Amino acid sequence: MSDSRKGRRPLVADKRYAAQPKKARKTKAKPKAKPKPRKTARRKAPTRRRGGIIGLIQRLFAWLLRLIWRVVWRVGAVACLMLGLIVGYYYTTLPDVTELLDGRARGSVTLLDDSGQVFAWRGDQFGGAITADTVSPHLRNAIIATEDKRFYRHFGLSPRGIASAVRINLSEGRGPLSGHGGSTITQQVAKLLCLGVPYDPTVQTEAEYETECRRGTIKRKASEAVYALAMEAKYSKDEILTIYMNRAFLGAGARGFEAASQRYFGKSAANVTPAESAMLAGLLVAPTRFAPTNDLTRSQNRAATIVRLMNEQGYLSDAEARSAQNNPAELSEAAEARAGGYFADWVMSSGPEFFTRKTTEDVIIKTTLDQRIQRAADEAMQWVFENKIRDGSKAQAAIVVMSADGAVRAMVGGRKTKVAGAFNRAVQAKRQTGSAFKPFVYAAALDLGYSPNDTVTDEPLTINIPGSGPWSPRNYTNRFYGKVSLTRALADSLNIPAVKVSEFVGRDLVRQVASDFGLESDLAAGPALALGASESTLIEMTGAYAGILNGGSSVEPYGLVELRLMGEDEPLMGTGGGIGERVVQEPAARQLIYMMEKVVSEGTGARAQFGGRQLAGKTGTTQAARDAWFVGFSADYVAGVWMGYDDNTPLTGVTGAGLPADIWRETMSRVHEGVPLKPLPMMSPSQAGEVRDPSGGQQGGGGGAVGILEGLLRDILGGGTDSGRERQPNVSGSDR
Template structure:
């Protein structure tokens, strides 16, 4: 029996002690993993070791400093973003940020022809604008707009690289700004414009666009706050509504209306590209300034849209083959002088300094406006030497004073320019003479009354003798008043003025609308006084309408955008009677003779009756022709701004031809109507007694004329009929 109690317990062999036997056992057992120790790095000695330790210490120090600074900066940035976040208003309050309102001017048919102020066509959103426009904006300004957090480090780095390569400072030129950063600039980083600060809006906007490093940093923080507050579409909506796009247009709806006459919802790819192309430089690329340049810029935008997948190759080719064109109103830029005049004549708080959007309906007729511009251009192109700096102005109005066209200078597509039709005070010359004869006819004189055209000297108290002469330096003896006006004779005009009384002449002229100071001496009769073209044209309109004064006007009604009821109506029209109606009709007859037989023959319009008067001032510094048909009154002035004398020009020359070219175009399609005139042979033409009244020497046998001649001698101090007296220089304002 085996002794089991002495058996040794079965114990696994210690692998660690097992040795390789003859039969090829396992070698030494591997040490357990748990017993494995981390290897202690071997430190190098010497200089290399010291250098290595120093590098490691520096790196550890930099890391400790960096993560602490980074953490602190992140906290500060977060606080700054949070602060701006709390200051941002609701997005709807940011869509229209104009400090000023706008004025839209409509012609007599209700069509837009001009804009003033900051135009805002209405709010647009990413959902309401044309998709082409949205894509054009993103392709042009910020192709990663929907992927960044408000700031694009890649874009900034690229912009800095380009600026440095072009020799500019890192922040000068290309900015690398995202759309969000551009919106931050448009909002001026939350600093509103203060109208009481004394700063202009332009100065305010310039300050908002400063490119300093601190400004850029604040702009980036503000942009990130906007990204946190608003959606991407909200930010794009602000951008589309607030950005300036040239020609007074704020926002893409106003720009689409301004340039294409359509809503931003309806623009095609070519139009969308042209609008987006304005963002980089709205004034430079405005199609109203240079359409070709704007179209070339749009072609670049179309290529970007194609490269980024917004347009197919076929769409791109079609848009480039058919570039965007201006609307008729934008292309015409009609009535710039007229628009400025209407704005200046309206109440300031609804026109020049309006904070509202105002609609003004006017009297302008765009067809007549084009007729005036084309007539002026034709004469200067065909009959004025190249390089001449002579200027001209035109006013066309109806007999009630409603202005239908206005040209204030040779350059017609303007805004805010000097308007020679309304602002230039010039001597009127013989264009003033109709008011002398109007006063005489109103007192009972007849067109067939006669006056002696002979040398004349008048003693002027304090000045001595004054001897006027005719333009031709010739004298024609006994002439009718009609002949005197027809040939623009100076001596008869002075005699009639002195006979009826200068006060009467001044009263008639001023009641007809000539508001400028009128000369006190006998030179009044020769147009020594100054006036504006619009005043003179309005005064002639009073003759055409039968002798009642008119106030020239261009405004029909003014209302606020969205309102149906006007705030104000017409500010002009026919006023009080100045002379009797039959006197006015006799004067029209006399003025018709000026054109049909006298100095204004170049103004004839074929079988259409017209009447008018030429005017040339001392040394031909001013040349006028003002006249009318049965339908329209037109005034033309020509001269130099610096009063340089014209060479070879009188009122019966180039001004009459400009008048004719304007009126021929104005009357196209207008039925021929006779002038409302009374000829001397017509019944009732002569009032206050039988026969013609004589202002010159009495006929044989005496008569009423002798009494008037006697009175005239008393008025003229004995020099009325003689050629004696002073040889002092005399005005020669008569016309030939």
């Protein structure tokens, strides 16, 4: 095979280069790859700008976008800087957590009964500091589930919650910021702290301060948001929750969940059940509306909703949720009493203002209240009005029960017994006393040495009153009974003998005796004084009768036994009442008790009898039966009952011997359950005598013109004269 290379002539081009080494020629040379053309930067062809109006608009729009972007990021940077400075400022002003737990503007008053048990609260109650770690986990979870389920995940603000609130508000036809607020717990704490502005009573009232703190303007909302960011930077989540749980208002004067738990359930917030926790958490949305003391059913329904939320968010198992739903929370006994009713109101009004109504301290007051006796009075009032008063009647009644030394054991100021802050007819209503005043007339006579067996003539009587003319009192029966003993005159509530005795011993002396026994109201100046023309309160009348029972010494009714600051053992003040100076001699008081016992055993007060006990008292009915009274006592307790209308409408078919005596009997029979029988400290008369007849033939008169003018003179003299002998009404005792 011939070598083709041998015969090939070299290319002319080969001769240009030197011969290559043999080594290089051993391998066949690979054809060289064509060099890649070097990339050169291609110039972008200039974009043609659209001409005309459209092009102008496009260029203007692009320029505006660039301008806005430059402005926005600069403004945003400045805003972030300012926000950081404001947050930093608030951060520096925030105190330690412990200083923010008690946010009350005023103190609290805890009222104890005579055995030392809490029966009422007043003011802003703070049960003590609690933390997110010390409260019941159920309560902590109920708060989170109700108020802010993303509390532990957000930075103090919840954009999702705000957007949701705005959407709901708009869908319900309100403004975007009206109604649901979408506030986090942190923002609510900012509001509770009023952005760090403390309350100053010298600048504004507490109500004005609260209104300022709760303003819902956009500016205020923005400030709360910034303050919330500062708190998130300063405090931990648990610390923020702790502030919230201690400062939240939860109705009935309770500040914080510890106070609310004590007030409603009588236990610490560390021990509340899921059902109780749900009820407490449900108060946050509307404390007054959902307070269980106002409407327990409504509060339980709200709690059921909270339980469902806790179950949905995994805080309660299905079994726990069913148990809480089937066993709703119930109020403690003290909470059911609705903060102590009329008695607590009276103690608060009678104590020093700076330690009661306007206290800035936490005060504990021990009182004379006997809760067993209070229940007896409440039940008696309800029983009589349910069984003996017609439906729809607007008649009112009041009851006071006290010991012989003036210690008030129970008080009912109206038909609605479990109320607070209501008009208290036992203390605030001044009403004419009628024949209930007559014991003080006879007390004056007995103190002068006269006997219950002394006699006075019951006969027509006319007294000339300067400036008014002749006045002729009359008895209920329009009959005259001749010579009667003082005992019978009081037992049958005869008017003419009472007026004669009063005129004989002197009106000034009668007025002085009544005033010394505690009837502080202005007493009538005319002869109608003897028939109860003067006005008095029920508590004054009951206190005056207590003076008769204790042997003739005056009594100042009292309810406060001891006042001290919480946490201190030494009292700041003690009893503000009790037995005072002697008014009549003890024998006179004992003989008067004998006469008053005959009122119940033989006279107008017969309906007050019960249980075979010795009882004493006096009925009273004023002009046109506008007021009806029964005041009396056993050896152990004194009780007074008033009945009438608030607008002075006359009672129909009611006298002191009727419904008031019924209420008195129902009250005292319950009060004396289990109390041993004890005789009254009375003294029977030892000798007979005769009271000189004050008429002397000069003031007496009757028949003819006197008889015709008798009714006219009674009207001219006005109310306050008793209608005469008081009898049980012909009707069954119902107010018609």
